[in-house]
Amino acid sequence: MSRTLIVAGAQTGPIAPDESRRHVVGRLIELLRAAHARGAKLVVFPELVLTTFFPRYWMEDQAEIDAWFESEMPNAATMPLFDEAVRLGMGFTLGYAELVREGGRTRHFNTSILVDAHGKIIGRYRKVHLPGHSDNLGDVPYQHLEKKYFEPGDLGFPVWRAFDANLGMAICNDRRWPETYRVMGLQDVEVVMLGYNTPLRGPLPRQYDHLADFHNKLSMQAGAYQNSCYVVGVAKGGLEDNCDLLAGSIICAPSGEIIAQAMTAGDEVITAALDLDLCRINKEAVFNFAAHRRIEHYGLISSRTGAVPPGE
């Protein structure tokens, strides 16, 4: 009997700087209901979806910074989303800024949680590959200060057995790194769920800004193919406080093919019925890791951080 999981990607349009979490959660609930109407059991929401993408702002006051974070989850603002999902019998992933007291200090992470159909948080991922910078670029249209406001994730790339599937999570820039998918592939992942906020233009002019959509798809399609898993990539899109965000949410099959794709840069649900057994085809053939991988030659990947030219 084939295992089929209907998933939804719930893309959102822009979130204004002054838009309240309660208002955002109302939008997410609408998307959740639309996904339910299309048979979805599991909904993927974008990265940092409860507020505008605040790492574009230079801030120095820690209280002002911390106001963008959630110190508990669920909380008063998000509880209605949890309640509605339980009522509908649906699970979801949610991206938000996590503030946590651990080991006697306050820590800040760019986090995604996996919530089961009973409203229970059963998985937590903290973004490993933080893009951008930590210094003040000054007179630019917007900045990208993830390296200032977040610590790199400390939980690795776990895979959970839930919804009768092997599920993993990643966030935004993680999707460009083959290591992200491979560490989960080595845990037999079948569905990678990831949200993103990707400015179409950087703070300073960049050579490849015009290729943002191509690079987005290339990264996720390659990750899906090379690990024989589904990838559900879900954007926040549109013009958010004068920053144009890439939309282009897609669902990729284990073949690397795109099987669902958003048409707008606004609030929009895409769905696909994932035949999880399709993952086995290449996991047992061209990407049978046990038969073909040669770890004796991969040492540099986990022992060397930066590139070193030959002879140096």
Add this chain to the structure above:
Amino acid sequence: MSRTLIVAGAQTGPIAPDESRRHVVGRLIELLRAAHARGAKLVVFPELVLTTFFPRYWMEDQAEIDAWFESEMPNAATMPLFDEAVRLGMGFTLGYAELVREGGRTRHFNTSILVDAHGKIIGRYRKVHLPGHSDNLGDVPYQHLEKKYFEPGDLGFPVWRAFDANLGMAICNDRRWPETYRVMGLQDVEVVMLGYNTPLRGPLPRQYDHLADFHNKLSMQAGAYQNSCYVVGVAKGGLEDNCDLLAGSIICAPSGEIIAQAMTAGDEVITAALDLDLCRINKEAVFNFAAHRRIEHYGLISSRTGAVPPGE
């Protein structure tokens, strides 16, 4: 001053089982001259290019097997290619079956060499990711016995400084594995040169045979983008002893874009003028490894060979 290297991919059409090495070398010399006429300084030839793709045949007699291998390089058959390249002031890579006495035993590798403009072999790569099987499938149109006839390569993925560039090599199935490109990326590779022989259909029916061209391009484009390097992928194409081989040779830019592509499944030269400084753009930004990689979370990649599901 920008560094520009004009490279050629010298695709070949099929090579008949009874076609002599001397005859094949004559074809390679024609391709070399065509590449020279288009300004190329470095030519990439396909995998195992001196003979038909012999791993499709089940053989048990070791002398019969060894007859497909080269026990010295250059040898009488290939010397004219080396001589002509020296005369034209060109370098090249060449794929062939290597038989070597090492450590008191006879060893067999699927090898590619890098030859400088003086005819000197300055680099050697032995294919790490051997596809196919080692058992006899019996009554099938053809087999894929690389795991029977070759040992996995023992030289890793070296990068050489030559032609004023950082050069690496890979062979065929290696191109589907992100580890291949990443190990070279960590050595600051700027041009990955690879040849391939890819049957359009496997010995047995496969789900994804119709996607062979898509997977070929996806793998090389992702490898180029994610390591900000050029990839020169060169096929043996066409109908070879009733086995239809994927052509589709391409040159990918560090952006992941395809900048040259073969039009035929026969002998054909493609070229591109590689601006090597373009590699620096993403090597110093989104793929600045030193700034963004988090090796503390990559351990599984080099410590675990096969996939293990969660909870097992």
